[in-house]
Amino acid sequence: MNKKSLINKVYIKSPFGKEDSINIFNRTIELLKESITEGKKVKIKGFGKFTIERREAKTVTDYKRKAEVLLPPKDKITFKPSKKLVKRINEDE
Amino acid sequence: MKKDFLIKQIASEFNVDEIKVSEYFDGIFETLAAAFIKDKNVNISEFGKFSVKKKTDEEGEQKKTVLFSPVRKFAEDINYNFGELKPVQIRLLDSAVSPEYHSIESGEETEEILLIDFEDNAFSSTENAEVLIHEDSGPEVPVLETEKLKEKILIPESDKPEIPTLKTEERKEEILIPEKPQAEIYTERIPEEINAELKVMSDEEVKPNNIEGEKARIIEVLNSVKFPERILEFTAKGTKEFKSAAKTISRDATVYIKEEKCENKKSLTDKIEDEIEQLKAFITEEIREENIPSEETPDSADTPEVEIPGEPKQEIFTEEESEDIITVQQKEDFPKTSLELEAELLQMLEERKKILEEISRLEKSDEDDVVDISGPKTIDEEEKPKLHDESTLDRPRQNVFADDEGKILEELLGLISDEGKTDTTGPVEIPAEQKGITSESFIQEEKEDIKHEEEEKKESESEEKQEDIIPEQDAGLTNPDNVFEDLFGKPAEEQIVPESEEIKVSSFNAEMKIFDRLLDEPIIPSAEEKPEKDENGLTSFSELEEMFRNFKTESDEEKNVSEKPAESEPPEIQEKTETIKTYDDITNLIDADREKKTEEQTVEKPESPKKKITPAVRMTIVMVTLLIAIIVFVVLYQRFVNKSPEQNMQIPVPHPADSTLTKGSDSVIYADTNKTAVQEEAETVFEKDDKVIKETSKGFYIEFGEYDNQFVLAKEIKALKDKGITPGYEEVKSEGRTYYIMKLGPYNSLKEAKNILSKL
Numbered sequence: 001m002n003k004k005s006l007i008n009k010v011y012i013k014s015p016f017g018k019e020d021s022i023n024i025f026n027r028t029i030e031l032l033k034e035s036i037t038e039g040k041k042v043k044i045k046g047f048g049k050f051t052i053e054r055r056e057a058k059t060v061t062d063y064k065r066k067a068e069v070l071l072p073p074k075d076k077i078t079f080k081p082s083k084k085l086v087k088r089i090n091e092d093e
Numbered sequence: 094m095k096k097d098f099l100i101k102q103i104a105s106e107f108n109v110d111e112i113k114v115s116e117y118f119d120g121i122f123e124t125l126a127a128a129f130i131k132d133k134n135v136n137i138s139e140f141g142k143f144s145v146k147k148k149t150d151e152e153g154e155q156k157k158t159v160l161f162s163p164v165r166k167f168a169e170d171i172n173y174n175f176g177e178l179k180p181v182q183i184r185l186l187d188s189a190v191s192p193e194y195h196s197i198e199s200g201e202e203t204e205e206i207l208l209i210d211f212e213d214n215a216f217s218s219t220e221n222a223e224v225l226i227h228e229d230s231g232p233e234v235p236v237l238e239t240e241k242l243k244e245k246i247l248i249p250e251s252d253k254p255e256i257p258t259l260k261t262e263e264r265k266e267e268i269l270i271p272e273k274p275q276a277e278i279y280t281e282r283i284p285e286e287i288n289a290e291l292k293v294m295s296d297e298e299v300k301p302n303n304i305e306g307e308k309a310r311i312i313e314v315l316n317s318v319k320f321p322e323r324i325l326e327f328t329a330k331g332t333k334e335f336k337s338a339a340k341t342i343s344r345d346a347t348v349y350i351k352e353e354k355c356e357n358k359k360s361l362t363d364k365i366e367d368e369i370e371q372l373k374a375f376i377t378e379e380i381r382e383e384n385i386p387s388e389e390t391p392d393s394a395d396t397p398e399v400e401i402p403g404e405p406k407q408e409i410f411t412e413e414e415s416e417d418i419i420t421v422q423q424k425e426d427f428p429k430t431s432l433e434l435e436a437e438l439l440q441m442l443e444e445r446k447k448i449l450e451e452i453s454r455l456e457k458s459d460e461d462d463v464v465d466i467s468g469p470k471t472i473d474e475e476e477k478p479k480l481h482d483e484s485t486l487d488r489p490r491q492n493v494f495a496d497d498e499g500k501i502l503e504e505l506l507g508l509i510s511d512e513g514k515t516d517t518t519g520p521v522e523i524p525a526e527q528k529g530i531t532s533e534s535f536i537q538e539e540k541e542d543i544k545h546e547e548e549e550k551k552e553s554e555s556e557e558k559q560e561d562i563i564p565e566q567d568a569g570l571t572n573p574d575n576v577f578e579d580l581f582g583k584p585a586e587e588q589i590v591p592e593s594e595e596i597k598v599s600s601f602n603a604e605m606k607i608f609d610r611l612l613d614e615p616i617i618p619s620a621e622e623k624p625e626k627d628e629n630g631l632t633s634f635s636e637l638e639e640m641f642r643n644f645k646t647e648s649d650e651e652k653n654v655s656e657k658p659a660e661s662e663p664p665e666i667q668e669k670t671e672t673i674k675t676y677d678d679i680t681n682l683i684d685a686d687r688e689k690k691t692e693e694q695t696v697e698k699p700e701s702p703k704k705k706i707t708p709a710v711r712m713t714i715v716m717v718t719l720l721i722a723i724i725v726f727v728v729l730y731q732r733f734v735n736k737s738p739e740q741n742m743q744i745p746v747p748h749p750a751d752s753t754l755t756k757g758s759d760s761v762i763y764a765d766t767n768k769t770a771v772q773e774e775a776e777t778v779f780e781k782d783d784k785v786i787k788e789t790s791k792g793f794y795i796e797f798g799e800y801d802n803q804f805v806l807a808k809e810i811k812a813l814k815d816k817g818i819t820p821g822y823e824e825v826k827s828e829g830r831t832y833y834i835m836k837l838g839p840y841n842s843l844k845e846a847k848n849i850l851s852k853l
Contacts, residue, residue, distance in 0.1 A: 001128050001133050003137045006121075009124045010121050012807075012812075013811075014113075014120055015113045016109070023107070024109075024117060028121070037167075037173075044122060045096055046122065047126065050161075067183070068184050068186070069182055070181045072175050072179070072180065073175050075174060076168075076171070077161070077163050077168065078161070079143075079160065081158060085129070086159075089129050089130055089158075090156055090157055
């Protein structure tokens with residue numbers, strides 16, 4: 001599914017006009033991004049949770065180069081789906 | 094942050110109710126969830142990608158989960174703390190170390206570790222980079238050292254400095270202080286093979302800092318083109334390919350520079366330019382040595398002079414080549430232009446004159462004046478062909494031909510007049526053959542004449558052998574006149590026709606004079622001349638005639654076409670041989686009949702103004718007839734084809750299939766079908782909240798809602814389909830307004846209808 005098709009599908013059910021629905025959609029995603037980059041936990045009921053996890057520095061063997069390489073630490077985003085959503089996905093099977 | 098906070102912020106920004114925003118949010122995440130249930134991946138631009146994948150739990154069961162991978166920019170924004178850090182190579186594996194190195198240091202089995210001083214950032218410089226450590230205490234060493242390296246790398250940039258443990262501090266002392274006897278420490282440079290491998294492995298070092306390496310590559314590129322060898326081959330052919338070769342070199346070099354992204358472009362470009370210039374200088378010297386024909390060498394010699402080092406090279410080459418191509422095409426496409434033929438003819442005339450002069454000097458010492466007159470004029474004639482070559486490029490050919498011809502004729506007239514002072518005597522006698530001359534008839538007559546002449550030649554040759562040199566004098570003196578007649582007599586006679594308006598006035602007046610003089614001069618038979626010229630080694634007149642036939646232009650052909658109707662006239666002129674003495678007489682004769690015709694036309698013309706009025710009248714008549722035809726057509730159409738509504742038979746509209754029966758298809762809209770055509774009478778049985786159940790012969794229907802817009806209706810239909818109900822709709826027209834009513838059914842009983850109504 002694409003962003004455009006998602007907006008269209010949401011718009012059919014929504015009470016807003018098309019322009020408003022597109023603007024609101026884009027604005028929500030901006031807010032989500034801002035809040036995630038600030039380091040806040042974003043929790044959406046019935047959907048999931050966005051968090052940032054830090055991976056510490058570690059050594060890795062690179063077999064192509066035949067050498068050990070030290071990787072620097074990194075901040076990563078992780079999405080953990082809620083239990084409801086996992087249930088709904090696995091129910092249909 | 095929670096969902097409520099998001100909703101409040103957006104509601105405040107857009108001035109919308111919070112409830113609506115919450116509905117919208119639910120819509121977003123429900124659609125996402127619905128997509129995940131169908132195992133669809135959702136890709137939201139500028140945010141990330143949700144993907145559904147199977148994973149095994151701790152218990153060992155496979156379950157689907159949703160994974161999220163952000164866009165690169167989003168991930169970089171998140172990782173702003175450690176974005177500048179890059180992975181670092183710590184040590185090589187054992188297999189990479191060469192076996193010789195083991196044998197030199199120790200025969201025993203040991204672990205060899207390459208330590209690198211990171212404080213000096215010494216990957217680039219090899220001298221301080223490597224310190225080799227050989228220790229007996231085994232496997233713990235690498236772990237500790239890696240920890241130490243971490244600190245040294247990460248302390249300046251990471252916000253969290255890890256406090257080093259005591260063990261590592263001790264370890265430092267053990268390694269770095271050479272006084273301790275427990276570890277055998279030594280410093281040595283790494284052999285060159287390993288050094289080379291290290292350079293290849295680290296990405297930063299692959300970029301060449303040295304200019305020499307790039308130089309070598311450029312020289313390879315230049316050598317691959319084989320520039321000098323090619324050009325030695327091309328010198329024989331011309332300048333064109335020389336330039337193309339130079340072009341390829343410059344192109345390759347520029348491409349190379351762009352691809353490699355050299356840091357110091359300027360120095361490289363300068364060097365390449367210098368090399369190319371050197372090569373060109375080398376080539377030009379060789380060209381001079383080989384003595385290439387004079388037409389090609391000046392072009393090749395110009396090229397290095399024109400190229401200024403600051404300017405781009407390719408543009409210069411293209412401009413020069415384009416000029417060359419134009420000139421070459423003109424030469425190739427028109428191998429024998431009129432001007433070239435003129436030049437050839439003039440050369441022939443000059444040669445003849447020279448021969449005449451020699452003859453005259455030998456035999457007639459008294460006629461030195463002739464030599465003096467012809468001397469300077471030959472010089473003038475030599476200069477003129479050059480002028481033609483320059484002027485041809487700018488002017489169209491036909492006009493040039495006309496103008497130049499006039500000049501040439503004037504010059505020749507000068508010769509004739511000077512020579513003719515002695516000869517111009519006696520009455521004018523023009524043979525009948527030349528008077529009624531047209532171009533086609535003239536050619537046919539000439540061909541016949543040539544046959545006669547050839548027969549006469551054999552007789553004359555036999556006579557000449559007997560008469561020795563004496564007849565040559567007369568023939569030699571009369572040559573220029575005959576040459577003029579044979580060469581230029583034809584165009585002069587063709588241009589008699591007054592219809593040809595293309596000829597300019599300047600040439601026209603000149604030719605008038607020439608023709609008048611021609612008529613005044615005596616004509617000597619040509620039979621005696623030809624053999625003499627063959628003896629002098631010159632071309633015969635028959636060849637000159639053939640040359641002259643090629644000399645024709647398109648304008649001549651047009652003239653021939655125009656003259657065809659006048660071919661019937663010459664026999665009349667032949668009868669009046671005595672009267673024709675000037676150009677005006679001929680024109681008067683030719684125009685005599687035409688003037689009569691024109692007079693007849695002029696007589697008829699005054700009658701025409703009566704007809705000129707007719708077109709306006711005709712237009713009106715045509716318009717009126719058209720109007721009448723249209724009116725008749727409309728009346729007939731109304732009577733027969735488009736019958737009045739009373740006469741129209743009422744065609745029963747087919748009843749459309751019930752939309753409720755269709756299943757599976759998403760949006761069913763019967764906009765085209767005319768449902769209102771046939772309506773059964775229905776009775777309302779039950780009402781609740783603007784929702785009505787009606788009874789018909791088929792069954793019970795539920796009706797609700799009024800929608801003006803079809804898109805809103807489609808939205809509602811989709812919402813109902815999600816609940817498991819497939820509705821239809823009915824189009825209603827009343828008081829000029831069309832609206833749609835949702836319709837469900839038919840149901841067999843009222844209970845069924847009520848059950849479904851409760852779900853809505």
